[in-house]
Amino acid sequence: MLQLNFLREHTQEVIHRLEKRGNSNYKSLVEEAIELDKQKRDKQAETDGLLSELNKASKEIGMLMKSGDRKAADAAKAKIAEIKTSSQAMKQELTDLELRLHGVLTQIPNVPHALVPPGSTEDDNQVVETAGEIPVMSNDSKPHWELADEYNLIDFQLGVKIAGAGFPVYRGKGAKLQRALINFFLAEAEKSGYEEIIPPFLVNEDSGFGTGQLPDKEGQMYHVTEDDLYLIPTAEVPITNIYRDVILKADELPQKLCGYSPCFRREAGSYGKDVRGLNRLHQFEKVEIVQICKPEESYGLLDEMISHVKGILGKLELPYRVLRLCGGDLSFASAITYDFEVYSAAQKRWLEVSSVSNFETYQSNRLKCRFRGEEKKTALVHTLNGSAMALPRIMAALIENNQTENGIVIPEAIQTFTGFDKIDK
RNA sequence: GGAGAAGUGGCAGAGUGGUCGAAUGCACCGGUCUUGAAAACCGGCGUACUGAGAGGUACCGGGGGUUCGAAUCCCUCCUUCUCCGCCA
Numbered sequence: 005m006l007q008l009n010f011l012r013e014h015t016q017e018v019i020h021r022l023e024k025r026g027n028s029n030y031k032s033l034v035e036e037a038i039e040l041d042k043q044k045r046d047k048q049a050e051t052d053g054l055l056s057e058l059n060k061a062s063k064e065i066g067m068l069m070k071s072g073d074r075k076a077a078d079a080a081k082a083k084i085a086e087i088k089t090s091s092q093a094m095k096q097e098l099t100d101l102e103l104r105l106h107g108v109l110t111q112i113p114n115v116p117h118a119l120v121p122p123g124s125t126e127d128d129n130q131v132v133e134t135a136g137e138i139p140v141m142s143n144d145s146k147p148h149w150e151l152a153d154e155y156n157l158i159d160f161q162l163g164v165k166i167a168g169a170g171f172p173v174y175r176g177k178g179a180k181l182q183r184a185l186i187n188f189f190l191a192e193a194e195k196s197g198y199e200e201i202i203p204p205f206l207v208n209e210d211s212g213f214g215t216g217q218l219p220d221k222e223g224q225m226y227h228v229t230e231d232d233l234y235l236i237p238t239a240e241v242p243i244t245n246i247y248r249d250v251i252l253k254a255d256e257l258p259q260k261l262c263g264y265s266p267c268f269r270r271e272a273g274s275y276g277k278d279v280r281g282l283n284r285l286h287q288f289e290k291v292e293i294v295q296i297c298k299p300e301e302s303y304g305l306l307d308e309m310i311s312h313v314k315g316i317l318g319k320l321e322l323p324y325r326v327l328r329l330c331g332g333d334l335s336f337a338s339a340i341t342y343d344f345e346v347y348s349a350a351q352k353r354w355l356e357v358s359s360v361s362n363f364e365t366y367q368s369n370r371l372k373c374r375f376r377g378e379e380k381k382t383a384l385v386h387t388l389n390g391s392a393m394a395l396p397r398i399m400a401a402l403i404e405n406n407q408t409e410n411g412i413v414i415p416e417a418i419q420t421f422t423g424f425d426k427i428d429k
Numbered sequence: 430g431g432a433g434a435a436g437u438g439g440c441a442g443a444g445u446g447g448u449c450g451a452a453u454g455c456a457c458c459g460g461u462c463u464u465g466a467a468a469a470c471c472g473g474c475g476u477a478c479u480g481a482g483a484g485g486u487a488c489c490g491g492g493g494g495u496u497c498g499a500a501u502c503c504c505u506c507c508u509u510c511u512c513c514g515c516c517a
Contacts, residue, residue, distance in 0.1 A: 052486040062498040066447035081497045
């Protein structure tokens with residue numbers, strides 16, 4: 005959620021910068037928020053004045069009662085009856101205005117950073133870096149879903165039987181490779197100074213709101229209605245919500261946390277080649293990194309997180325590129341996002357494996373996560389997060405790119421985690 | 430799941446209808462004293478909105494209600510603790 009005072013003081017700038025997202029609707033939402041805010045504050049002042057009168061009168065009645073002057077007390081009661089009635093009506097109007105304002109504010113996405121390129125589709129994303137050698141594959145190289153079957157690593161059909169499409173069953177060396185990768189990612193995060201967290205995999209509505217999944221993206225999450233809980237779409241949600249309603253000391257920042265979790269996504273509306281094999285799933289595994297920091301250090305830390313992800317991809321010996329997402333591709337809560345894609349040699353396409361974002365104060369304003377600065381005043385923190393990494397597409401690229409006539413070769417960096425250096429039949 | 434008890438500021442803990450945003454202690458910050466430290470003493474010490482300021486308003490687990498007035502009474506939900514049951 006954008007901060008109201010920023011919205012007030014930089015209205016035109018906000019409108020202008022939101023244009024990068026390619027949705028003309030935001031201008032009117034911003035203007036509506038400004039107007040509602042003004043009405044709300046006027047109503048607030050009016051209501052406060054009335055309540056002040058009421059409080060004063062109540063105290064006087066109290067004193068009269070104490071001195072035993074019942075008659076005078078009753079007279080005073082009668083006198084403020086009218087004020088009481090109108091204050092109640094006014095309170096109701098104030099509540100309505102607050103709700104409407106809140107409703108509008110939650111529909112306005114974060115303001116894109118100056119570096120974010122304008123544009124509406126993924127074609128407008130900027131490639132800021134490409135690294136690694138794209139392997140030259142023979143013509144009979146196979147996509148990962150065929151390899152997974154051939155080497156008995158993943159059984160997609162079995163998953164359909166047990167749960168449904170998008171819930172694969174990993175088995176044997178497939179399961180071991182997955183687990184090894186998780187441990188490798190966690191070990192890398194630990195080396196970079198992140199504290200490991202195992203969070204709840206279901207969250208309540210407040211948490212969903214705090215990180216921006218609710219109320220807008222309700223349909224993306226699995227909802228357990230019986231208990232009103234949501235299956236997490238990413239560990240970002242529970243981990244960032246650790247800091248909901250928290251005031252940190254300046255010297256406690258930055259906070260660096262990481263965590264492994266399964267991720268559940270309904271992915272309503274996806275179809276075609278995008279969902280083949282491991283490309284898009286309802287349940288997948290991921291290691292997430294999260295930082296909570298002072299505003300002035302967040303862009304430095306964003307670079308640090310980007311380097312962290314690059315380091316991992318380098319060790320996995322996967323060719324990758326880094327994209328700076330355009331306004332139209334930027335997620336709702338993000339100010340700037342860098343996507344990492346690895347090249348999947350047999351599918352001959354780039355697959356997104358990580359997304360690193362700075363949310364600035366957009367999430368912290370919802371979370372009410374602040375820190376106490378130099379002059380004892382509180383200020384909102386910046387929040388950042390990134391995948392490091394999402395498992396399925398890493399797995400897909402690894403087995404496709406490393407397939408040979410005699411099996412699938414495991415990159416050296418993870419051999420200590422797998423306990424084997426090759427997958428064969 | 431059943432029965433009972435309880436939820437107050439960073440922590441501990443008073444307060445059961447009326448100058449209570451809340452005693453007191455600890456912690457913390459500033460000062461006096463001291464060569465320095467400790468002790469002692471003095472002062473400060475929740476969050477948010479609003480106002481140029483003085484100040485005003487809201488918040489005592491969440492929500493609702495009674496009342497001129499609620500931390501205090503009522504309803505409801507949540508959480509914690511104790512006992513019983515069940516269980517990885």
